[in-house]
Amino acid sequence: MKFTLIGKHETDSRANRDAYVDAMQEMMAKDPKLCHIDCDLYGCINTGKLEKAFPKQTFNAGIAEQNAMGIAAGLTATGRTVFMHSFGCFSSRRAFDQAFMSCAYAQLPVHVLGSDPGVCAAYNGGTHMPFEDMALYMAIPDAVVIDPTDYAMLYDVTKKLAASGKFSFNRMIRKGVTKVYDDGADFEIGKGVTLKDGKDVTIIASGIMVDEALKAEETLAAEGISAKVVDMFTWKPIDEELIVASAKETGCIVTAENHQVKCGLGSAVAQVVAKNVPVPMEMIGIEDRFGQVGAQKFLQEEYGLTASHIVEAAKKAVSRK
Amino acid sequence: MQKEKLKELRVFAEEIRVETLKTIGSLGFGHVGGSMSIVETLAVLYGDVMKVDPKNPRWEDRDWCVMSKGHAGPAMYATLGLKGFYPVTDAYTLNQPHTNFPSHTDRTKTPGIDLTTGSLGQGMSSAVGAALGNKMDGRNSHTFVFVGDGEADEGQVWEGAQFAAHYKLNNLICFVDSNKRQLDGTVDTIMSHGKGLGAKFDAFGWNVIDVADGNDVEQIWNAVQQAYQSDAAPTCIILNTVKGKGCTFAEPSGAHSSQPTKEQWDEAIAAAEARLAEVKAQ
Numbered sequence: 001m002k003f004t005l006i007g008k009h010e011t012d013s014r015a016n017r018d019a020y021v022d023a024m025q026e027m028m029a030k031d032p033k034l035c036h037i038d039c040d041l042y043g044c045i046n047t048g049k050l051e052k053a054f055p056k057q058t059f060n061a062g063i064a065e066q067n068a069m070g071i072a073a074g075l076t077a078t079g080r081t082v083f084m085h086s087f088g089c090f091s092s093r094r095a096f097d098q099a100f101m102s103c104a105y106a107q108l109p110v111h112v113l114g115s116d117p118g119v120c121a122a123y124n125g126g127t128h129m130p131f132e133d134m135a136l137y138m139a140i141p142d143a144v145v146i147d148p149t150d151y152a153m154l155y156d157v158t159k160k161l162a163a164s165g166k167f168s169f170n171r172m173i174r175k176g177v178t179k180v181y182d183d184g185a186d187f188e189i190g191k192g193v194t195l196k197d198g199k200d201v202t203i204i205a206s207g208i209m210v211d212e213a214l215k216a217e218e219t220l221a222a223e224g225i226s227a228k229v230v231d232m233f234t235w236k237p238i239d240e241e242l243i244v245a246s247a248k249e250t251g252c253i254v255t256a257e258n259h260q261v262k263c264g265l266g267s268a269v270a271q272v273v274a275k276n277v278p279v280p281m282e283m284i285g286i287e288d289r290f291g292q293v294g295a296q297k298f299l300q301e302e303y304g305l306t307a308s309h310i311v312e313a314a315k316k317a318v319s320r321k
Numbered sequence: 322m323q324k325e326k327l328k329e330l331r332v333f334a335e336e337i338r339v340e341t342l343k344t345i346g347s348l349g350f351g352h353v354g355g356s357m358s359i360v361e362t363l364a365v366l367y368g369d370v371m372k373v374d375p376k377n378p379r380w381e382d383r384d385w386c387v388m389s390k391g392h393a394g395p396a397m398y399a400t401l402g403l404k405g406f407y408p409v410t411d412a413y414t415l416n417q418p419h420t421n422f423p424s425h426t427d428r429t430k431t432p433g434i435d436l437t438t439g440s441l442g443q444g445m446s447s448a449v450g451a452a453l454g455n456k457m458d459g460r461n462s463h464t465f466v467f468v469g470d471g472e473a474d475e476g477q478v479w480e481g482a483q484f485a486a487h488y489k490l491n492n493l494i495c496f497v498d499s500n501k502r503q504l505d506g507t508v509d510t511i512m513s514h515g516k517g518l519g520a521k522f523d524a525f526g527w528n529v530i531d532v533a534d535g536n537d538v539e540q541i542w543n544a545v546q547q548a549y550q551s552d553a554a555p556t557c558i559i560l561n562t563v564k565g566k567g568c569t570f571a572e573p574s575g576a577h578s579s580q581p582t583k584e585q586w587d588e589a590i591a592a593a594e595a596r597l598a599e600v601k602a603q
């Protein structure tokens with residue numbers, strides 16, 4: 001692992017999706033067996049670029065996610081590495097049985113991509129807003145389940161997944177996201193990233209919540225509370241060692257996720273904590289609610305996914321020690 | 322059809338077009354293309370053939386309408402507003418915080434929306450279920466469902482189709498909005514439909530009617546009258562439409578979703594209003 005934390009809360013001028021497309025382009029040039037299959041959403045994640053450059057490795061299944069998932073399984077059985085994409089709601093909920101049986105159970109390590117995770121589905125609204133995509137995929141034995149933080153991470157993780165030989169689900173934000181890491185960062189699946197050290201509380205976050213956690217850390221520091229911040233992009237396998245060590249160091253934990261808390265990151269961390277070092281925990285995430293339509297900023301307020309919510313949760317966790 | 326009725330439906334269609342543009346324009350971006358292609362059909366349904374009660378949206382003996390291509394929500398919202406289910410300007414809250422008018426049609430939010438859609442393909446099955454239920458209850462009610470020609474890529478559309486034919490749901494009428502485009506491009510280049518969607522529905526045991534100009538209210542109205550004659554099979558009406566029809570920025574491009582400039586919005590709304598005035602004056 002090697003990275004430089006930027007942490008200035010500035011939005012990357014590049015569309016996040018291009019991190020995936022760039023990584024794929026580089027890899028496809030070297031590996032004719034690397035494929036991408038899409039579901040009438042080239043236009044949304046810019047994979048039309050892949051089709052242009054590598055027409056024999058890029059497919060559009062039309063609006064047929066279950067079929068695309070099955071085709072990905074068959075292509076994988078012929079020795080290919082296949083990334084399958086749709087919006088996160090459809091590549092999880094819609095095509096889940098195919099992902100489960102044709103792919104994972106059959107030991108065909110397809111790489112599933114779900115764009116517009118959680119509140120990032122914004123104007124597409126509640127019908128399109130996956131708060132349970134990660135939960136579904138975490139329930140699959142031995143699956144790798146990732147919520148990448150920014151451009152640098154999505155780029156690196158795409159390459160790591162392609163080389164992993166493991167069935168995976170990876171979230172992908174389309175638009176510009178806050179830059180947390182400098183380009184060239186190197187991550188390890190199964191290893192969380194400690195972004196700040198602290199002694200009073202550990203904030204464990206992923207995806208869009210990492211920047212919120214970093215902001216919360218600053219507010220807490222100003223109030224005399226020292227927070228450790230961990231980017232747990234790797235929900236499964238989760239970094240048990242880091243969670244246990246953090247719980248011991250700081251004595252309480254706050255998790256923060258763009259997903260429902262039940263069966264999400266909060267639950268995954270709580271399992272590790274309860275088994276090894278029971279300490280007070282607070283969880284920031286969606287509390288048993290459906291999605292709804294609106295701007296992402298509004299939705300983050302509506303569902304309590306902001307730095308100030310993390311700050312309140314951290315104070316509560318500290319007070320419960 | 323009587324001349325007066327024909328004119329009334331043409332005017333209603335242009336009113337729906339104007340209001341749909343104003344609704345999406347209130348936000349500045351959205352699914353204009355697939356909303357524009359179906360306004361004439363909505364005018365025929367809500368302007369004449371459908372039995373509905375705007376004061377009692379869940380009236381048990383009503384006809385049902387399911388927008389399986391749920392992203393055309395704004396066209397439904399404009400139609401239902403003009404029909405009196407709510408003030409039509411309410412729809413200008415499209416996608417604003419806590420709105421009752423989300424991108425995709427939602428039965429829990431908008432009066433007059435019968436079933437929830439958004440994930441393509443699903444509206445077909447739920448419409449089939451509604452038609453089955455109403456038939457079992459002995460109601461004299463029809464269920465209309467709109468399916469996109471891209472949406473017809475989904476296997477679920479065909480699972481619904483086979484069930485409807487098997488159970489002889491002649492109270493079900495499916496409009497296929499054949500605007501020849503899906504999100505990534507033309508239907509023929511992205512995922513072609515073999516011998517054609519009409520031939521597919523025919524092979525599934527449906528009564529199939531081809532409407533040469535699916536943006537012509539008279540042809541659509543005639544097709545519905547013909548569909549009503551079907552005594553044993555569900556009917557599929559293939560509407561040959563134009564994506565973005567009648568919208569100055571969306572028709573030339575055939576775009577799936579649009580985010581034009583303020584000037585382009587003004588121009589599009591003005592052009593649609595001019596067209597409305599023209600039809601009224603005819």
Ligand SMILES: Cc1ncc(C[n+]2csc(CCOP(=O)(O)OP(=O)(O)O)c2C)c(N)n1
Nearest residue numbers: 040355439440441469470471472502503504
């Ligand atoms: C299951 C599912 N997959 C993907 C989408 C994203 N999507 C929304 S509209 C659309 C294209 C629809 O094309 P078509 O059915 O032809 O609609 P129209 O051209 O009439 O707007 C896509 C891919 C979705 N809403 N649901």
